[in-house]
Amino acid sequence: MEKILIVDDEPFICENLKRILEEEHYETVVDRDGRNALNILKRETVDLVFLDLNLPDMSGLDILVKMKQWDPDLLVIIITGYASVESAVKALKLGAYDYIKKPFKADVIKLIVKLSLETQNLKREVSTLKKQTEDLLGGQALIAESPVFLEMLKQVREVAHHSETTVLITGESGTGKDLIARTLHNLSPRASRPFFEVNCAALPENLLESELFGYESGAFTGAKGKKIGIFEAADKGTLFLDEIGEMNLGLQAKLLRVLEDKKIRRIGGIQSHEIDVRIVAATNQNLREAVSAKRFREDLFYRLHIVPIHLPPLRERPEDILALSKTFLAEFNRKFGRKFKDIGPDAKQLLLDYRWPGNVRELRHVLERICIMHDDEMLREMHLPKELTASHPRDDSPSLPFDFPIPEAGINLEDAVDQFTQHLLQKAMRMKDGNISHVAKLLGIPRGNLRYKLEKYQKGQ
Ligand SMILES: Nc1ncnc2c1ncn2[C@@H]1O[C@H](COP(=O)(O)OP(=O)(O)OP(=O)(O)O)[C@@H](O)[C@H]1O
Numbered sequence: 345m346e347k348i349l350i351v352d353d354e355p356f357i358c359e360n361l362k363r364i365l366e367e368e369h370y371e372t373v374v375d376r377d378g379r380n381a382l383n384i385l386k387r388e389t390v391d392l393v394f395l396d397l398n399l400p401d402m403s404g405l406d407i408l409v410k411m412k413q414w415d416p417d418l419l420v421i422i423i424t425g426y427a428s429v430e431s432a433v434k435a436l437k438l439g440a441y442d443y444i445k446k447p448f449k450a451d452v453i454k455l456i457v458k459l460s461l462e463t464q465n466l467k468r469e470v471s472t473l474k475k476q477t478e479d480l481l482g483g484q485a486l487i488a489e490s491p492v493f494l495e496m497l498k499q500v501r502e503v504a505h506h507s508e509t510t511v512l513i514t515g516e517s518g519t520g521k522d523l524i525a526r527t528l529h530n531l532s533p534r535a536s537r538p539f540f541e542v543n544c545a546a547l548p549e550n551l552l553e554s555e556l557f558g559y560e561s562g563a564f565t566g567a568k569g570k571k572i573g574i575f576e577a578a579d580k581g582t583l584f585l586d587e588i589g590e591m592n593l594g595l596q597a598k599l600l601r602v603l604e605d606k607k608i609r610r611i612g613g614i615q616s617h618e619i620d621v622r623i624v625a626a627t628n629q630n631l632r633e634a635v636s637a638k639r640f641r642e643d644l645f646y647r648l649h650i651v652p653i654h655l656p657p658l659r660e661r662p663e664d665i666l667a668l669s670k671t672f673l674a675e676f677n678r679k680f681g682r683k684f685k686d687i688g689p690d691a692k693q694l695l696l697d698y699r700w701p702g703n704v705r706e707l708r709h710v711l712e713r714i715c716i717m718h719d720d721e722m723l724r725e726m727h728l729p730k731e732l733t734a735s736h737p738r739d740d741s742p743s744l745p746f747d748f749p750i751p752e753a754g755i756n757l758e759d760a761v762d763q764f765t766q767h768l769l770q771k772a773m774r775m776k777d778g779n780i781s782h783v784a785k786l787l788g789i790p791r792g793n794l795r796y797k798l799e800k801y802q803k804g805q
């Protein structure tokens with residue numbers, strides 16, 4: 345039961361508030377002159393305070409300041425007369441959560457208390473979760489800046505509360521399916537219960553079955569004693585079935601039965617055991633195609649597909665590319681004692697233009713490698729691996745080694761081509777240490793022709 349402290353000198357107001365709040369089953373404590381309010385806070389766990397700003401012997405604002413010093417997260421709602429809305433606004437600036445005007449209506453009080461306590465709980469939940477996620481992932485928090493990813497997270501938050509609902513997470517490799525499955529669990533009422541992860545591709549079929557279902561002693565050769573399966577071990581928690589597309593058809597049928605009946609039978613067992621597990625499945629395959637190819641059961645597909653969550657590829661989330669890059673840089677700065685502070689515009693553009701076939705995992709590895717190999721203050725094009733610099737621009741049209749500007753006044757084409765040729769010759773000569781045969785081969789021209797060009801352009805210099 346939440347406890348609410350009422351600080352007001354008017355007995356009528358105190359009584360009125362007390363009655364309204366107790367109707368809603370909140371516990372109340374009343375302090376008539378404000379002198380004792382702080383002591384009450386220090387002594388008892390108070391969830392919310394109603395504070396009158398006009399107290400006889402102490403300014404309500406002073407009390408507010410002291411209260412917020414004691415507990416910065418404390419919810420304080422100011423009670424104010426019509427005349428003193430200005431001081432209420434001042435109080436909001438000092439950290440009060442909201443204010444109500446006298447005389448007040450019971451409904452308004454009930455609503456404001458309900459909403460503010462809910463907000464407070466959410467805030468607490470988020471900070472605990474943040475900490476839990478960081479612990480779980482060894483200091484790695486979920487980064488989300490792009491509108492598409494934030495929208496997807498909204499769905500995750502929504503479905504997390506429906507703790508029985510099966511969820512299917514799809515997305516290319518490295519888009520964060522694991523991370524989202526854990527986040528879903530952490531945001532759900534099952535958060536304090538176990539989270540189990542099974543990779544369906546990693547185990548041979550019969551081993552996967554005995555891991556999931558467990559077995560009774562003597563169920564098969566080598567089954568010494570009985571073993572509880574993961575379905576049972578994960579009771580009240582979440583079971584994450586990764587790479588579900590790799591599960592074989594026989595086991596798919598058994599999984600479907602578990603999802604329908606919410607019961608399992610250990611291998612070799614007679615008795616069924618009720619289970620209460622939320623299944624979260626993930627795949628980077630196109631399951632619809634797998635269904636058409638008869639590699640995946642259609643009924644299971646629809647059973648899993650109740651709430652599909654799709655993680656968009658990283659290349660479609662430019663805001664995330666930059667936010668993740670900064671976070672990973674900071675992380676690897678710490679890890680490898682580097683001092684990268686910022687990303688230069690050249691490198692930024694290349695990071696944004698690259699296709700990222702391995703998505704966030706690839707981005708993470710790229711930045712880790714950079715921090716191992718280089719130390720600088722600004723991340724620049726020269727630090728980036730070849731695949732990023734070579735793929736620019738993103739489409740497959742042949743790329744020029746330099747972008748030749750054409751001023752409004754025009755250029756002389758012959759001269760421009762000459763400059764371009766000279767540029768390529770010099771580059772090729774550097775690459776092959778001036779070895780004429782190798783350079784000629786590199787440029788696809790006969791040696792005689794190369795000699796002629798070299799002479800011409802070197803003369804022309
Ligand atoms: N939004 C994100 N914020 C922070 N880190 C992320 C984010 N998305 C992914 N990562 C990190 O990228 C790496 C790959 O993510 P994850 O393992 O969840 O991908 P996946 O989709 O499960 O890949 P696969 O299909 O290969 O199993 C992990 O190190 C993960 O922590």
Ligand SMILES: [Mg+2]
Pocket residue numbers: 521522586
């Ligand atoms: Mg994964």
